Amino acid sequence: MSIEIKDVRYMVNDTCLLDKITFDINPGEITTILGPNGAGKSTLIKLISGDMKPSSGEILYDKILLNKLTLENKSHRRSVLSQSQNINFDFTVRDIVEMGWINDFNNNFEKILNEVSKECSIVDIIERKFRYLSGGEQKRVHLARTLLHIKSIENIYENKYILLDEPLANLDIFYEFKLIKIIRKLAKNGLGILMILHDINLAYKFSNKIALMLDGKVKYFGNPEKVINQKNLEKIYGLKMKIFTKPFFIKYY
Amino acid sequence: MGTNIVKVGKNFFRYINNIQLKLILVLIVFTLICMTLGFFFGSFDISIKKFIHGNLSQLEKEILYQIRIPRVLLSAFVGAALGLAGACLQGLFRNPLADPGLIGVSAGAALGAVLSIVVFSNLLEHHFLGIYLLPISSVTGALVVILILYYLSKGFIYDGVTYMLLIGIAINALASVGIGILTFVSDDAQLRGLTFWMMGSFANAQWNLVIPTIFLIFISIIWIIPQSRKIDIIQIGELEASRLGINVIKLKFVVIMSSAIMVGVSVSISGMIGFIGLVIPHLVRLIGGVNHNYLLIGSAFLGSSLLVLSDILSRITIQPAELPVGLVTSAIGAPFFLWLVLRIKKS
Numbered sequence: 001m002s003i004e005i006k007d008v009r010y011m012v013n014d015t016c017l018l019d020k021i022t023f024d025i026n027p028g029e030i031t032t033i034l035g036p037n038g039a040g041k042s043t044l045i046k047l048i049s050g051d052m053k054p055s056s057g058e059i060l061y062d063k064i065l066l067n068k069l070t071l072e073n074k075s076h077r078r079s080v081l082s083q084s085q086n087i088n089f090d091f092t093v094r095d096i097v098e099m100g101w102i103n104d105f106n107n108n109f110e111k112i113l114n115e116v117s118k119e120c121s122i123v124d125i126i127e128r129k130f131r132y133l134s135g136g137e138q139k140r141v142h143l144a145r146t147l148l149h150i151k152s153i154e155n156i157y158e159n160k161y162i163l164l165d166e167p168l169a170n171l172d173i174f175y176e177f178k179l180i181k182i183i184r185k186l187a188k189n190g191l192g193i194l195m196i197l198h199d200i201n202l203a204y205k206f207s208n209k210i211a212l213m214l215d216g217k218v219k220y221f222g223n224p225e226k227v228i229n230q231k232n233l234e235k236i237y238g239l240k241m242k243i244f245t246k247p248f249f250i251k252y253y
Numbered sequence: 254m255g256t257n258i259v260k261v262g263k264n265f266f267r268y269i270n271n272i273q274l275k276l277i278l279v280l281i282v283f284t285l286i287c288m289t290l291g292f293f294f295g296s297f298d299i300s301i302k303k304f305i306h307g308n309l310s311q312l313e314k315e316i317l318y319q320i321r322i323p324r325v326l327l328s329a330f331v332g333a334a335l336g337l338a339g340a341c342l343q344g345l346f347r348n349p350l351a352d353p354g355l356i357g358v359s360a361g362a363a364l365g366a367v368l369s370i371v372v373f374s375n376l377l378e379h380h381f382l383g384i385y386l387l388p389i390s391s392v393t394g395a396l397v398v399i400l401i402l403y404y405l406s407k408g409f410i411y412d413g414v415t416y417m418l419l420i421g422i423a424i425n426a427l428a429s430v431g432i433g434i435l436t437f438v439s440d441d442a443q444l445r446g447l448t449f450w451m452m453g454s455f456a457n458a459q460w461n462l463v464i465p466t467i468f469l470i471f472i473s474i475i476w477i478i479p480q481s482r483k484i485d486i487i488q489i490g491e492l493e494a495s496r497l498g499i500n501v502i503k504l505k506f507v508v509i510m511s512s513a514i515m516v517g518v519s520v521s522i523s524g525m526i527g528f529i530g531l532v533i534p535h536l537v538r539l540i541g542g543v544n545h546n547y548l549l550i551g552s553a554f555l556g557s558s559l560l561v562l563s564d565i566l567s568r569i570t571i572q573p574a575e576l577p578v579g580l581v582t583s584a585i586g587a588p589f590f591l592w593l594v595l596r597i598k599k600s
Contacts, residue, residue, distance in 0.1 A: 049496060051492055071495055071498050071499070072498040075498030076498075080496045084493075085490040088348060088488075089347075089349065089538070090543050095485075095544070096489060099489060100497065102497055102498055145489070149497065
């Protein structure tokens with residue numbers, strides 16, 4: 001049981017944005033997409049979350065065709081963090097996070113809200129107005145909402161997934177590290193995680209699978225040890241690269 | 254497979270706090286007081302004491318039941334419609350400066366009305382449709398605009414909001430060209446009727462026009478209020494809301510259709526009344542908060558009470574004549590709007 005992406009292609013006006021995409025996202029694993037700008041990473045996330053339909057090929061959630069799921073059904077199976085938009089009214093941080101709660105309000109709500117707020121370090125800003133926060137703070141709030149969303153669903157289905165489009169953008173190195181630990185904990189608890197990163201070191205260290213994308217195709221897919229090497233990275237990014245196996249500052253990792 | 258856990262939009266009272274509930278209660282009482290004032294004050298004052306004792310003269314009864322009550326009811330419902338439509342559209346477009354005029358619906362209704370004043374009154378039999386000619390032609394104008402919006406924005410798809418606003422601007426421009434041409438070719442009597450209509454007035458409130466208007470506005474209010482929580486959630490983005498299980502396309506359909514009906518009907522019977530839709534939601538946010546469960550209801554009642562008050566002002570300032578109520582609302586609304594813009598700029 002997993003998300004299966006089978007030979008997916010996505011065309012817009014005869015331009016092929018994605019082609020021959022095939023891989024699985026397994027529960028309990030972190031799958032990371034790496035690749036240069038314009039490789040089609042965000043488009044792929046939109047297809048997998050079910051916002052758009054692939055032109056051909058299919059995407060299955062636990063053997064069920066994604067196209068067959070209603071909006072509500074999809075919302076029970078996955079939560080998504082994307083590049084967020086401005087909010088023009090004075091909603092508080094608590095208001096925004098609460099919007100992720102798609103279940104009835106039971107006793108679990110306050111408990112999970114507190115837990116998520118602590119994890120994302122937004123306890124101190126929870127009563128502040130969202131739109132006056134800094135970019136990094138807003139990112140953490142949306143992350144909290146995404147986590148609350150997936151945690152608000154009780155275990156009706158066996159598998160739940162989180163799709164994260166650049167979850168570390170705008171975050172300083174402290175929160176980057178903290179967040180990666182949260183994501184790893186979620187994976188340990190059995191969630192399937194797909195994320196887009198730009199930090200090759202973090203991806204290498206924390207992912208179970210890595211997909212290297214270029215020009216709308218997944219060029220390499222597999223374990224980090226197998227995929228991340230000098231030859232592949234140079235080909236993907238078009239830069240001369242050198243891999244150091246023991247960077248001196250990486251004691252956190 | 255079947256599941257019943259997610260019902261966004263349930264738990265109405267969870268998203269409205271006690272202070273907001275009390276504020277709404279205050280607004281309801283305020284509206285009722287304004288309406289009562291509207292019944293008894295005007296160019297001809299009716300004594301409340303005599304009304305309570307039940308010894309009004311025949312003339313006073315006539316004025317109260319045939320002129321004052323329909324007029325006050327009409328202004329109350331039109332105020333509610335404009336305030337509510339403004340709040341909904343600002344929420345839907347996630348833009349604090351949106352108002353019902355913005356998507357071109359008022360302009361479409363205005364063009365329909367002007368057409369009926371200048372062209373149809375000449376072409377058609379004098380008694381064709383009677384007093385209903387203007388409202389019907391005006392509502393048709395509003396509906397045509399909605400259909401254009403619907404088709405050009407491909408059925409209100411995602412991320413079509415900016416696109417829709419631009420279409421609205423184009424429609425507004427086209428409609429004002431039409432109105433301009435018609436104004437140019439109209440004769441003196443038509444010109445006078447048209448000018449007064451454009452400035453907005455409740456002077457021709459009659460029961461047989463007021464009842465269908467109230468009915469349509471009431472239906473739209475009932476349709477739109479249950480969407481409040483969804484309009485809250487759409488603030489984080491259309492795509493994000495749809496990922497939480499909200500049918501954004503349907504939400505847009507409901508909000509735009511019901512706003513268009515409310516605005517179209519209001520404009521058709523009372524002309525152009527500016528600034529209510531734009532300013533009222535801001536006032537309501539200022540006193541109580543931004544969540545739409547509170548905002549929509551609050552805007553309806555504040556819009557209602559303030560428009561009834563404006564109408565009283567329009568009746569008593571230059572007695573025995575009447576000031577067009579659109580002038581009164583613009584005179585009060587425009588400075589407030591300016592203050593609002595400066596305030597937004599500061600923050």
